Amino acid sequence: MNFLSENLKFLRQSHQMTQQELAEKIGLKKSHIGAYEEGRATPKISAIQQIAVLFRLTLDQLIGVDLRNNYTGNVTAKETLKILSIMVNTQNEELITIVPVKASAGYLNGFADPEYLGKLAAFNMPVPELSPGKTYRVFQITGDSMLPVQPGSYVFCEFVESVADLKEGHPYVLITKDEGLVYKRVYARGARQFLLKSDNTVYDPYVVDGENVIEIWKADGVLSFNLPQPSHLEISRLSDLLTEMKEEIRQLREG
Incomplete structure (x- = not known):
């Protein structure tokens, strides 16, 4: 109906x-x-x-649902996250919104505001890894807590409608009231808490309350413009060690 x-x-x-x-x-x-x-x-x-x-x-x-018989002012289920605004093109196809670092602070206040989202860049990417009918968003991250994912990388994320859909230990972007945008591996701790872990072991895990989490986005891929550089010093050192080993072997044979 x-x-x-x-x-x-x-x-x-x-x-x-x-x-x-x-x-x-x-x-x-x-x-x-x-x-x-x-x-x-x-x-x-x-x-x-x-x-x-x-x-x-x-x-x-x-x-x-016929709300005339069920409405209480807010009938959103406790385990369901908020519905968010989306951007569409002239063909009514959903677009992927990009949230760069400079816009991440404003996103916390404007995540549900169509006018705010309309000011952000949005695009369509027809690749098989992004399933039709799902809502995606791209968040640019900062810091080195999730190395080898580099600071400044763009994380392609899929909107999580229900906490029940979380995959234990998978990386997610969380929009939180206290910290704003956070990119971590997420582990459920009961019905109302999450344990967040960094891939960089320098950072300690910590727990956040579910009430502090506004949105959850499942990370599906990463786009980075920080290309890895060759370790010239390590390669040079390895070459020196091989030369030294050859010389020691030669001396042993002659002795």
């Missing part, structure tokens, strides 16, 4: 909004809201996403 039109009208009235006020909040015209509530038109997926974010609902709840 599709309850989108009924839910939209019910949610708007429950929050004492006019059609004009709702339209302004999600960047549409008042006539669009009227058409959606009356079932004369269907909003684009980007608009549905914005509505879900505004009322703190999942897409399934907004579309498939």
